[in-house]
Structure formats: C-alpha cells, structure tokens
Amino acid sequence: xxQLVESGGTLVQxxxxxxxxCAASGFTFTSYDMNWVRQAPGKGxxxxxxxxxxxxxxxxxxxxxxxxxxxxxxxxxTLYLQMNSLRVEDTAVYYCARRLGVGNWxxxxxxxxxx
Amino acid sequence: xxxxxQSPATLxxxxxxxxxxxxxxxxxxxxxxxxYQQKPGQAPRLLIYDASNRATGIPARFxxxxxGTDFTLTISSLEPEDFAIYYCQQRSNWxxxxxxxxxKVDIK
Numbered sequence: 205x206x207q208l209v210e211s212g213g214t215l216v217q218x219x220x221x222x223x224x225x226c227a228a229s230g231f232t233f234t235s236y237d238m239n240w241v242r243q244a245p246g247k248g249x250x251x252x253x254x255x256x257x258x259x260x261x262x263x264x265x266x267x268x269x270x271x272x273x274x275x276x277x278x279x280x281x282t283l284y285l286q287m288n289s290l291r292v293e294d295t296a297v298y299y300c301a302r303r304l305g306v307g308n309w310x311x312x313x314x315x316x317x318x319x
Numbered sequence: 320x321x322x323x324x325q326s327p328a329t330l331x332x333x334x335x336x337x338x339x340x341x342x343x344x345x346x347x348x349x350x351x352x353x354x355y356q357q358k359p360g361q362a363p364r365l366l367i368y369d370a371s372n373r374a375t376g377i378p379a380r381f382x383x384x385x386x387g388t389d390f391t392l393t394i395s396s397l398e399p400e401d402f403a404i405y406y407c408q409q410r411s412n413w414x415x416x417x418x419x420x421x422x423k424v425d426i427k
Binding site: 239248249250251254263264265266299304305306307308309310311312 | 351352353355361362363364365368369406408409410413414415416417418419420421
C-alpha cells in the first residue's frame with residue numbers, strides 16, 4: 205500500500221526556518237517525481253515545488269522561490285522541504301504528492317507562522 | 320500560466336440527484352486534467368486523472384469527460400458522503416501546476 209506521511213509542521217515565528225519531511229513507503233521511491241502542495245486555512249490548493257525522480261530537476265512556485273528548498277533522500281525514501289525566511293502568508297497545511305495529477309497524497313502537516 | 324476556472328462556486332443538491340461540475344482552462348490542457356474531492360480536515364483525494372480515468376477505488380458514480388479547455392465531473396446520484404469540495408488540476412503545461420478554485424457541493 206502506498207503511504208506518504210508528512211511531519212515537521214509546527215508554530216514558527218516570522219523570519220524563522222523549518223524543515224518538513226515526507227516519508228514514503230509501498231512503492232519504489234526512486235521511480236517517481238514528487239511535489240509539495242499547500243493549502244492556507246479556508247483557501248484552495250497551491251502547488252509549491254516539484255522534484256524529479258532523480259532529484260536533478262527542481263521547480264518552485266514564484267511565491268517561495270529563493271526561500272524554500274526541496275530535496276530527496278533515496279536511501280531513506282524521504283522527501284524534504286526546507287523553508288527559510290518564513291512569512292505569515294506561508295501558514296498552511298503542506299502536503300506531499302506522488303506524481304501530481306495521477307498519484308497519491310499524504311495527510312498533510314500544519315505550518316503556522318505567527319508571532 | 321494556465322488558469323483554471325470552476326463553475327458553479329456552490330452547487331446545492333439533494334441526495335440521489337445528479338451533480339454536474341465544470342472546469343475550464345485558459346488554454347488547452349489536452350486531457351491532462353485531474354479531479355479531487357476534499358472533505359473538511361482531510362487531504363484531497365484523487366477521483367479522476369487524465370480527464371476520464373477513475374482512480375483506484377473510486378465508485379462508478381463518478382465520471383469525468385472533456386478535452387482541450389472544457390471538462391466536466393459528473394456524480395450520477397449523490398450519496399451523503401459526496402458532499403464536499405471538488406478541485407480540478409492541470410498537468411499539461413508546467414511549472415506551475417495549477418488548480419481551480421473549487422466547487423462546493425452542499426446539501427439542499
């Protein structure tokens with residue numbers, strides 16, 4: 205069974221940093237591209253970042269470019285999102301998704317940016 | 320960037336009725352369009368991928384159609400558990416991947 209389990213979400217002050225993780229199981233992690241998608245409270249879905257199966261190609265939404273970094277560890281079958289210079293508007297549930305538009309999503313982890 | 324528009328914003332129906340949801344793209348996305356269902360406090364659940372293919376475990380009352388710029392999600396007979404928000408998403412021209420604003424299906 206495919207499972208994606210996000211973790212690392214918490215309350216952080218504006219300007220702070222946080223690293224989210226997404227532990228994958230039930231499939232060959234190195235065969236699939238992965239994405240991060242977020243949803244602010246009461247709002248719609250916003251794509252955040254894409255990483256290819258090899259990790260060679262990475263894209264970011266303009267809203268996070270230069271502040272967020274996506275990476276993956278094939279040995280641990282884990283996807284990461286390093287979030288720096290956090291803003292109040294980054295407050296959201298962050299989901300990881302396998303092959304966006306075709307595959308599975310995790311249950312999400314809540315990041316709250318507030319003083 | 321491809322912009323997706325969904326209509327109506329809210330659809331008020333009774334159990335057993337047919338629901339027809341629309342998603343329109345600002346330019347062609349071929350058939351690379353997905354539909355998701357989201358209930359409060361839950362992650363989005365993939366219903367339909369590539370316009371008309373039901374995802375694993377999705378009941379046959381959900382169907383998708385369309386290509387190019389105009390797409391439809393149909394729920395043939397609403398069950399109580401179908402009242403939720405539905406989003407469309409394109410993977411034709413990216414980055415960025417884009418989502419529609421959602422259609423809320425609520426109980427009349």
